[in-house]
Amino acid sequence: MEYYFSKVIQAKFADAIELTKKALATEGFGVISEIDMQGKLKEKLGVEYKKYTILGACNPAFAYKALQIEERIGTMLPCNVVVIDREDGTTEVAAVHPIASMMAVQNTGLQAIAKEVTDKLEKAINAI
16 A cells, blocks of 8 residues: 555646645645745755645544544644645645555554545545
């Protein structure tokens, strides 16, 4: 099982970020963090890197359910979604695969939630 799923789209980078946020919102996810990796790498290391943004997506209802089952699950929240400029006129949107990431947690109570979150994230990515 891959640790992510992704889709390459014909869109400018900034447009892809907005399309991704809208698709996530449709599935009940809010973006609670946004990290400009290109800017951070330039600032902290002085290196050049392509446009690459990490969106921290959270569905509050599922986060709450997961926290009730596994208090330390917050170490794995929010769900990260990356938007990557392929520098060829396309942009890739990739999301963490919740089922794969939950395999690291020894709590079978999280399996059903991970499946539901996976379905919603996949639906959002496919809708872009």
